Amino acid sequence: MTASFLTPLPLIQAPMAGVSTPELAAAVSNAGALGSLGIGASSPDQAQRMIRRTRELTDKPFNVNLFCHAPALRNTARESAWIERLRPEFMRFGAQPPCELHEIYRTFINNAGMLDVLLAERPAVVSFHFGLPDSAALLALNQVGIITLACATCVSEAELIASVGINFIVAQGEEAGGHRGIFDPQARDERLSTRELVRAIRRVTDVPVIAAGGMMDGEDIALALATGAVAAQLGTAFILCPESAADEGYRATLASERARRTVLTRTLSGRLARGIANRLTLLPDQEEMADYPVAYDLAKALHxxxxxxxxxxxxxxxxxTGAQRARPMPAGRLVATLAEEIRSAQRQI
Ligand SMILES: Cc1cc2nc3c(=O)[nH]c(=O)nc-3n(C[C@H](O)[C@H](O)[C@H](O)COP(=O)(O)O)c2cc1C
Incomplete structure (x- = not known):
């Protein structure tokens, strides 16, 4: 299929905080691809338990993913205004919104507790979203031989990633589900497609590129590989696997006609992310909303x-954007199906 990737198959099951599980990651790794845990929203204890559980289920390499966002800028006036903005939505259910909001999880930047867990557990691969870790953490991870990946949404982020010696760049196109990995949420988001971004990043660096966004089958993956990516990272394709933590409501929505319409919205969490359109995602983006992930606290309470x-x-x-093509099948079978589809597409390219 392709040489020079970490696993026999050039495929990563994307880390998905709240959706990926040890069972999912292990099933994917056991099938010859790279499974991932999303621990960006976890405490160090929770992260350690997930890593250990995954190890019980597989002896193959897997990836552990961290969030490297700037800490939330707390602003009581803005947070109160955001609570008031959503008060009518709570009242539709005869409920009141909370009086105050919380920063529901911490960034990995300068997060000694989380770094200690990674150094103790030593997963084969660690990946970063929303930015880069502090240089001391990166050095410590390098020194124990952990392979690193970081997400870029534009060429300048890719150049930064390359300059600090990260091993692989995840090129996240605008088709991707979940949060845009953009480093500075106030900066202009170029919103390049996955294909455009992979090509643009390859022009400026030799660091190998992993394509992410909108790919659902082996033909999509084969096309990304033909564009020069060394592997593809798929998230949405794995949500309907029985091993994922998606609840019944999520599964039913993803399997319905509603999956045809995904939107990029800030209103759920305070950062731009792509999800299936619903009443909250379609509220106009608010200039003055609470910062990420404080706004997420309110959306979660409302949900x-x-x-x-x-x-x-x-x-x-x-x-x-490929949501309507998600297939409900066990992760190991999905990986085997994707592998067969890649081979068949490559015979025709
Ligand atoms: C439900 C969901 C949760 C996600 N959570 C994370 C995460 O915790 N960390 C991360 O780096 N990327 C996360 N992503 C983004 C993926 O890494 C990846 O960019 C995306 O899934 C690729 O697009 P696709 O969903 O169209 O395959 C998430 C994506 C989804 C769909």
Missing amino acids: RIASQQNCQEYAAHWAG
């Missing part, structure tokens, strides 16, 4: 209340 009344209109149903 909890709404879903108790069987309403999924406030859910973070992250999904890429």
Whole structure:
């Protein structure tokens, strides 16, 4: 298929905080691709438990993914205004919004507790989203032989990643489900397609590129490899696997006609992300909303209340533009199917 990737198959199951599980990552790794855990929203203890559980299920390499966003800028006035903006939505369910919001998880930057877990557990691969870790953490991970990946949404982010010695660049196109990995959420987002971005990054660096965004079958992957990517990272394609943590509401929405419409929105979490359109994603983006991930605290509270009344209109149903092509099958079988489809597409390219 292709040489020079970490696993026999040039395929990564994307880290998906809240959706990927040890069972999913292990099944993917056991099938010859690279499984991933998304621990960006986990405490060090939770992360350690997930890594250890994955190790019980596979002796193959897997990836552990961290968030490297700037810490939230707390602003009580803005947060109160955001609570008030969503108050009418809570009232539709006879509920009141919380009085205050919390920074529900910490960045990996200068996060000694999380670094200690990684150094103790030594997963084969560690990847970063929303930016880069502090240089001391990166050095420590390098020194114990961990392979590193970081996500870029544009050429200048890719150049930064290359300059600090990260081993692979994940080129995340605008088709991708979940959060845009853009480093500075205030900067202009170029929103290049996966294909355009892979090509643009390859022009400026020799660091191998992994394509991410909108790929759902082996033909999509073969095309990305033909563009010069060494592997493809697929997230949405794995959400309907029985091993994922997606709940029934998420699975039903993804399997329905609604999966035809995904949108990029800030209103759920405070950062731009692609998900299946619903009432909350379609609220106009607010200039003055709470910062990431503080805004997410409010959206999660609203979804909890709404879903108790069987309403999924406030859910973070992250999904890429290929959502309507998601296939419900066990992860090992999905990986084998993708591998066969890649081979068959490559015979025709
Ligand atoms: C449900 C979901 C959760 C995600 N969570 C993360 C995450 O925790 N860390 C990360 O680096 N990327 C995350 N992503 C983005 C993926 O890494 C990847 O860029 C994306 O899934 C590729 O696009 P696709 O979903 O169209 O395959 C997430 C994507 C989805 C769909």
